Amino acid sequence: QERSPFLDFSTSIQDNDLVLAWLTRDNTKPIRPTANGAFHTRFGSFQHNHILASKYGSQIPSSSATQTGYIHVLHPSPELWSLSLPHRTQIVYTPDASYIAQRLRIRPGTKVIEAGTGSASFTHALARTVGRKGRVWTFEFHEPRYQMAAQEIAEHGLSSVVKPTHGDVCKNGFAHSCGETLDASAVFLDLPAPWEAIPHLKTVVAKSKITRICCFSPCMEQVHRTIEALQKDQWLDIEMVEVSCKRWEAHKEMVRKPEDAIERLRDIKRKRTAGLNKRNARVEAERAAAAGREPDAEVTAAAAGSESVAPLPTDYNPWGKGKRIHEGDEGYEWKNVSKVEAELKTHTSYLTFAYLPPPMQDAE
Amino acid sequence: QERSPFLDFSTSIQDNDLVLAWLTRDNTKPIRPTANGAFHTRFGSFQHNHILASKYGSQIPSSSATQTGYIHVLHPSPELWSLSLPHRTQIVYTPDASYIAQRLRIRPGTKVIEAGTGSASFTHALARTVGRKGRVWTFEFHEPRYQMAAQEIAEHGLSSVVKPTHGDVCKNGFAHSCGETLDASAVFLDLPAPWEAIPHLKTVVAKSKITRICCFSPCMEQVHRTIEALQKDQWLDIEMVEVSCKRWEAHKEMVRKPEDAIERLRDIKRKRTAGLNKRNARVEAERAAAAGREPDAEVTAAAAGSESVAPLPTDYNPWGKGKRIHEGDEGYEWKNVSKVEAELKTHTSYLTFAYLPPPMQDAE
Amino acid sequence: MNEDIIQPNHYVLIRLPSLTLRVVQLVPHTTINAGKFGSFYADDIIGKPFGYTYEIRDDKHVDVIYSSEGLFASSDVNADHADEEEEGEEETTSNGSTPVPESKINTNETTIDDTSIQKLSMKEIEDLKKTEHGEKIIQQVIKSHGAFEKKSIYSKEKYTRRKQQKFLRRFTPCSIGSSELIEHFQLKDYHRVLELTPESLGLMMSLANVHPGGNYIVVDDTGGLVTGAMLERMDGEGTILFIHENEHPNFEIIKYMNFPEEMTNRMLKVLNLLQLYHPEEEEPVKRLSDEILAGMKSSRRGQYYRRVAREAELTTLFDQIKNGFYDGLVLATSLETQSLLEKLIPAVAGSRQLVIYNTAKEPLVDTAHDLMADLRVLAPTILETRVRKYQVFPGRTHPLMTSRSGGGYVLWGTRVIPSNDVRAGGKKR
Amino acid sequence: MNEDIIQPNHYVLIRLPSLTLRVVQLVPHTTINAGKFGSFYADDIIGKPFGYTYEIRDDKHVDVIYSSEGLFASSDVNADHADEEEEGEEETTSNGSTPVPESKINTNETTIDDTSIQKLSMKEIEDLKKTEHGEKIIQQVIKSHGAFEKKSIYSKEKYTRRKQQKFLRRFTPCSIGSSELIEHFQLKDYHRVLELTPESLGLMMSLANVHPGGNYIVVDDTGGLVTGAMLERMDGEGTILFIHENEHPNFEIIKYMNFPEEMTNRMLKVLNLLQLYHPEEEEPVKRLSDEILAGMKSSRRGQYYRRVAREAELTTLFDQIKNGFYDGLVLATSLETQSLLEKLIPAVAGSRQLVIYNTAKEPLVDTAHDLMADLRVLAPTILETRVRKYQVFPGRTHPLMTSRSGGGYVLWGTRVIPSNDVRAGGKKR
Structure with missing residues (x-):
């Protein structure tokens, strides 16, 4: 049986394994280390031989002696794989994907129809969850995307689980395009017009058990037409939901106490007063000299007095204003807080769920 | 000029003032204290005389010597007033109301059309913000609700600011029902079919400046029809939004350390072993006696040994299991957390905004 | 099944x-x-x-x-x-x-x-x-x-x-699956399942990469709901090491999921916290000679063999924990996690996932800070997933006016193996 | 205007x-x-x-x-x-x-x-x-x-x-109003206005019950945006006591709001934290005799009179703070609020509102705990308001796919006057 990193865990990295090189939170690149190869990044170059001698999860230092860069070499999972896809790719993000799998009761052995394949990111997650006893029939009508997905599925050792097909399920249905006999108990439609595909489903879903469906549509009007089509074909328990997911990061925020601000104001005031007193004393000294009299004692004393109060060594700067301070640096007080990403995903799609009971076997 | 607690602050409670008696977070009751009256609640009875001798904001202890209950007597504000309304009343909640006021640029002096009046809760907020230089024309087509609102507005000293009108603005427009000359620069429509009212607006909005509108509709389909009507009348910059607001409460959660669980398991194990050893020793003693031999030394020693280890005085119970513990009680470690209400408000209405430029005065 | x-x-x-x-x-x-x-x-x-x-x-x-x-x-x-x-x-x-x-x-x-x-x-x-x-x-x-x-x-x-x-x-x-049980307890005794929602549970299962053949560690205070959700996705292949704080593990909720007893017995390994933290306190089973065993009642002999087998199992488990055998770690507990992680991170193999659920965000923020300072966990992130349901009667589409709160927060990180050769200055990214 | x-x-x-x-x-x-x-x-x-x-x-x-x-x-x-x-x-x-x-x-x-x-x-x-x-x-x-x-x-x-x-x-x-300024800074330098959104600002203005004739205290680190939003709603009537931490107050952003200078001069009273916490450190203006004044250059004489007037103003402000004169308190600052509240709660009259904005929830949770233990503030609650915008092209209605985060959290409570006669056992509700 063919191994797949999406179905089987491995510990040591083997020649030509699919490895996800983690550079930063937003930058993971799939690589295939082979003897004497190298991987070049802005964090330095990394020798494949070094990677091949490592375990999955290892931190790999840059091979250049002068560089401090590193990467982590990660074992693939559908979720990490989806993070490694180019940023502008349309993918079903993990919060949607994981909820859909949970709601559709995708389990080991489940047979699933997916249309369209798209970037095949959700296809990987489905394959992982249905496992070798399951089946994922995935349909894509955009030829170059189909080609890419088919190649990926083969390269990722998923051919025994996933059957990619090129075709227009809205026009031609599922059985026609695929060439296999389908009996899916879960259906995922991510199509511009799912209502055109829904009528084709009756012949390709399970005959002896419930079939569950999820239609994934960005616009409300698509939802309305989808629901009409589902109702027409007697799907039950129709429910529409949205999944939202916020990503929080842990941060530290400097604790800025009013007491410190007061000390700073005092420092400023003291310096200003001292300056003023000094200037007054100088002016008074000049005037007194010009008038041939002693300088005013009070003015002189004030200047002397403000010098006798030891000023803070330099400007009092309790929060390091103007300095380069990193979160959590010593010498300051910090508070644990959480912050959401600057750019929130506020919508992916509306998810319409329903189920179809198995046809009645005998009239009671 | 008539005083209104919604326009003017007061410090001392006067006879027959509108006072909001705060009982719990979810229970605030409007009362009007008068000499020798009393206010009865499940937290006790409260003498009006005591209230009248108090400042706004005072905590008033129950007048019964045996009770520990209290209320707080609060100064009205539109926001507290909306909290005092019966729970099933349909009101524009403060998060929506405050955003609408901000977006419509409601300011002192603004002239506003509101339809319908509903519970008049938003009417109060509008009146507060437009102040005595402004005007709120509010329309309600349900006669009993209109009556109630009109009476409230008079009783609350808002007659110079708010003009309530009974009528169907969808059928008859605004000017017709109201009898005043309207020149509103802000419009709020909370109606089943705002698209029927929108065509009537052109004649009652400001001629020399921008007019801003907000339509408040629970359903998406209403939004679509509203937008059509706005576009037809050349309203610009049409934008639809939803306001959501979560209410968080500060709580303390007990810190349960694994180390304490381990100590508890050890305690249980020790007791169980001790019991076992004792039982073994007894059985062995009986057997030895029956056989006329000395009891096995090892068995006897084990029983003695487990008794010599001082067991924890009672069951070790680091987290007070089974005891009545209040959040933050001493003797336990707590962590500050926040929790949202159990029943979240997940939708109020869709808010559709737009503006209408003033008509052109001269062709350039 | x-x-x-x-x-x-x-x-x-x-x-x-x-x-x-x-x-x-x-x-x-x-x-x-x-x-x-x-x-x-x-x-x-x-x-x-x-x-x-x-x-x-x-x-x-x-x-x-x-x-x-x-x-x-x-x-x-x-x-x-x-x-x-x-x-x-x-x-x-x-x-x-x-x-x-x-x-x-x-x-x-x-x-x-x-x-x-x-x-x-x-x-x-x-x-x-x-x-x-x-x-x-x-x-x-x-x-x-x-x-x-x-x-x-x-x-x-x-x-x-x-x-x-x-x-x-x-x-x-x-x-009855894990989602249905959540629905049931939502109406009944929601805190018992730590206010989990299907979306949070589904996210945890995906992030933890639960699938047939994996070996996972779980600390589960939900009466076994989380463990049951994992079993749903493992098809009888692989194991789950169930860590708990009591004398006996609490599987109250798993029983509703109709798993064959043979399967759960085979797949579920159980340790309490005392055993996890102090394997040295396990008392060795005193070996009995064949003669003595022959003279025993068969029920007592059976008990003896079970104790010996359990001892062997414990030895295996202690070894696996020490040697980083596991393919994922899932925590859904009201116990403080810092110390648990200190104990359990070494048990997880490189590049496997750590998933920690909590009803409140604040404890996870502290945990995330600890993990950010710990070179053994990559990019800890806290996720908050929420499903919002709509009424979709034709002509009257709108989200439900109110919903039960719940769903908590999921901290996700990847177990990694720090290199001794990475020079200082290579700041955490 | x-x-x-x-x-x-x-x-x-x-x-x-x-x-x-x-x-x-x-x-x-x-x-x-x-x-x-x-x-x-x-x-x-x-x-x-x-x-x-x-x-x-x-x-x-x-x-x-x-x-x-x-x-x-x-x-x-x-x-x-x-x-x-x-x-x-x-x-x-x-x-x-x-x-x-x-x-x-x-x-x-x-x-x-x-x-x-x-x-x-x-x-x-x-x-x-x-x-x-x-x-x-x-x-x-x-x-x-x-x-x-x-x-x-x-x-x-x-x-x-x-x-x-x-x-x-x-x-x-x-x-240009407060909302337009937020929009402008959102695209430019969002942290300068503490990531405020129109919805959070609007909520604060409503909860603080800002209207003409009120006298409010504000601690405002947003370059005056919050203060400007209050001025928008006061129509030149009433005052705002602006507390700040620097030598000079930062009104950078207010200037874009086109308020007449006469009005802002009249309505805005300014104290720095040193003056607020230590009024006793204010040095009294040395009174000059009419003779000396007569002999002064008019510019210096003007300066003297301004200092005297400022001293009188300070005396009034210190009295008002001591006597609970104010009709509301609004904090929008990155300074720790516990100590500020200790100082400013007495300055607020009974039944007036306290509104505290922060970009993060955690500091407000701690503040809420402090206030729950403080009998002078009723029912502190943290609100998180968020606006979600839709694309409403006919046939293609959906929420915007991404949005800028921001909006922070608003802690709201009411100043109350505890009674000495309430017996123990009357637990906080």
Whole structure:
């Protein structure tokens, strides 16, 4: 049986394994280390031989002696794989994907129809969850995307689980395009017009058990037409939901106490007063000299007095204003807080769920 | 000029003032204290005389010597007033109301059309913000609700600011029902079919400046029809939004350390072993006696040994299991957390905004 | 574990028109109590596929209903229950937040709140229930409603549906999975499952990369709900090391999931915290000679062999923990996690996932800070996933007005193996 | 403070088709730079009402556009800018998250990503811009697009709109209020206004019960944005005590709001933290005799009188703080609030509102705990308000795909006066 990193865990990295090189939170690149190869990044170059001698999860230092860069070499999972896809790719993000799998009761052995394949990111997650006893029939009508997905599925050792097909399920249905006999108990439609595909489903879903469906549509009007089509074909328990997911990061925020601000104001005031007193004393000294009299004692004393109060060594700067301070640096007080990403995903799609009971076997 | 607690602050409670008696977070009751009256609640009875001798904001202890209950007597504000309304009343909640006021640029002096009046809760907020230089024309087509609102507005000293009108603005427009000359620069429509009212607006909005509108509709389909009507009348910059607001409460959660669980398991194990050893020793003693031999030394020693280890005085119970513990009680470690209400408000209405430029005065 | 057909002695979830749920065990030849909706014979549904709705007859037998009706006589698109006001309070909506007649056949300009419109008394309705049932009662009740025809079409629908919830003796049996159990406890004792939602649980299962053949560690305070969700996705292959804080593990909730006992016995390994932290305190089983064993009662001998086998199992587990054997770590516990992680991170193999659930975000923020300072965990992130449900009646689409809070937060990180050769200055990214 | 008519020397916000914003001051007889959209004469719009859109002619004069067009030639319902992919990346949407042709005149079955369809070179377009402008350039560009007619109707709209954003020389002047300033800083330097949103600011203004005639205390680290929002709602009546941590108060942002200087001078009272916490450290102004004053230069004499007046003002302020004179307290600061509240709660009159904004929830949770233990503040609650915007093109309604985070959290409580007569056992509710 063919191994797949999406179905089987491995510990040591083997020649030509699919490895996800983690550079930063937003930058993971799939690589295939082979003897004497190298991987070049802005964090330095990394020798494949070094990677091949490592375990999955290892931190790999840059091979250049002068560089401090590193990467982590990660074992693939559908979720990490989806993070490694180019940023502008349309993918079903993990919060949607994981909820859909949970709601559709995708389990080991489940047979699933997916249309369209798209970037095949959700296809990987489905394959992982249905496992070798399951089946994922995935349909894509955009030829170059189909080609890419088919190649990926083969390269990722998923051919025994996933059957990619090129075709227009809205026009031609599922059985026609695929060439296999389908009996899916879960259906995922991510199509511009799912209502055109829904009528084709009756012949390709399970005959002896419930079939569950999820239609994934960005616009409300698509939802309305989808629901009409589902109702027409007697799907039950129709429910529409949205999944939202916020990503929080842990941060530290400097604790800025009013007491410190007061000390700073005092420092400023003291310096200003001292300056003023000094200037007054100088002016008074000049005037007194010009008038041939002693300088005013009070003015002189004030200047002397403000010098006798030891000023803070330099400007009092309790929060390091103007300095380069990193979160959590010593010498300051910090508070644990959480912050959401600057750019929130506020919508992916509306998810319409329903189920179809198995046809009645005998009239009671 | 008539005083209104919604326009003017007061410090001392006067006879027959509108006072909001705060009982719990979810229970605030409007009362009007008068000499020798009393206010009865499940937290006790409260003498009006005591209230009248108090400042706004005072905590008033129950007048019964045996009770520990209290209320707080609060100064009205539109926001507290909306909290005092019966729970099933349909009101524009403060998060929506405050955003609408901000977006419509409601300011002192603004002239506003509101339809319908509903519970008049938003009417109060509008009146507060437009102040005595402004005007709120509010329309309600349900006669009993209109009556109630009109009476409230008079009783609350808002007659110079708010003009309530009974009528169907969808059928008859605004000017017709109201009898005043309207020149509103802000419009709020909370109606089943705002698209029927929108065509009537052109004649009652400001001629020399921008007019801003907000339509408040629970359903998406209403939004679509509203937008059509706005576009037809050349309203610009049409934008639809939803306001959501979560209410968080500060709580303390007990810190349960694994180390304490381990100590508890050890305690249980020790007791169980001790019991076992004792039982073994007894059985062995009986057997030895029956056989006329000395009891096995090892068995006897084990029983003695487990008794010599001082067991924890009672069951070790680091987290007070089974005891009545209040959040933050001493003797336990707590962590500050926040929790949202159990029943979240997940939708109020869709808010559709737009503006209408003033008509052109001269062709350039 | 055939989930498609209703099995004898299995637990199933019974959905009722009142939107309440019941978990019942289908013992053959018994009657099943569906509350005020009556009782029915278990045998009538055992062996049938899931997915049908049944109506209970007076003789406790059931008729299957196969139509677009489902549990209700009308179409079954999810309705917002916040809309369903109490009798007499409906239709207070010229201004405000309830959906509103599109075709205004009857407006509510003149509606005065009034509950005394139903002409049938409670007594009469009770009598009716003795002779009629289901649809017929509902028709009677509607006929006797003084103002039914004056209602708007939406109000009519709403009224009819409310009556259906009251009088229809229908039910739908559903196979019990982790989502159904959450739904059940949400209505009942939500804290017992740490306020988990299907979306948070699904996210955890995906992030933890749970699949057949994996070996996972779990600390699970949800009565086994999380562990059960993992078993659902493992198809009997692989193991779960279940760490717990009590004398005996709490699997109360797993039992409803109808797993074969053979399978759970094989897959679930159990350690309590004392064993995890202090394996040295395990007392070795004193070996007995063959003679002594031969002289023992067979029950005591069996006990002895079980203790020896358990000792061997413990040795294996302690080794696996020490050697980073595991393919994932899932925490869903109210215990403080810092110390647990210190103990369990070494047990997880490189590049495997750590997933930590908590009802509150604050403890996870502290944990994330600890992990960010710990080179063994990559990029800890806290996720908050929430599903929002819509009412999608045609013409009246809007999100539900209120929803139960819950769902907590999920901290996700990847176990990595720091290199000694990475020079300082290579800051955490 | 006429907000309806464009006033000379006022700051206004200029909205451009590129969806960027500019804040400009309309100095009479000058030209105003609208960036790559050209310059125009300020005098052409001074004295006009707000609400019109203008097109810049080649001679820098402007033509008013009054139509349903607004800034764009097509209808102006808010579009989701996340949909607007870069040229060449559009239409990658058979599977996925972008709105989709309803009338599928052209499908994208055969679309191959290709940027080389525009036949006009950059150079040619630049030349075109010298001779033509606005609509005409756009028509040229569309005519030269090799595959425009093959696009779906929605893609055509999208393409046209993108070209409009590039070539239309239109702008809309808007009067600047607190919401517009937030919008401006959101695109620019969001942390400077503590990531405030119009919804959070509006909520704060409502909860704090800001209205004409009130006297409020504010600690405002937003360059005066929050203070300005309060001034907007006070119509010149009442006062604001502005507490700050620096030598001089920071009113940088208020200046854009075009308040008359007389009004802000009259309404804004200023104390720094040293003065607030340690009034005793204020050095008394040494009184000068009339003789000495008579002998002074008038500028120095003026200075002396100002110092005396300031001293009197400080005395009043210190008294008001001590005597609970204020009608509300608004904090929007990154300073730790516990100590500030300890100092400022006594300054607030009974039943007035306390409103505390923070970018993060955690500090407010700690503050709420402090306040719950403090009998002087009733029912502290933390609110998180968020606005979600929709694209409502007919047939393609959906929420915007992405939005800028921000909005923070608002802690709200009511100042109350605890009674000495309430016996223990009256637990906090």
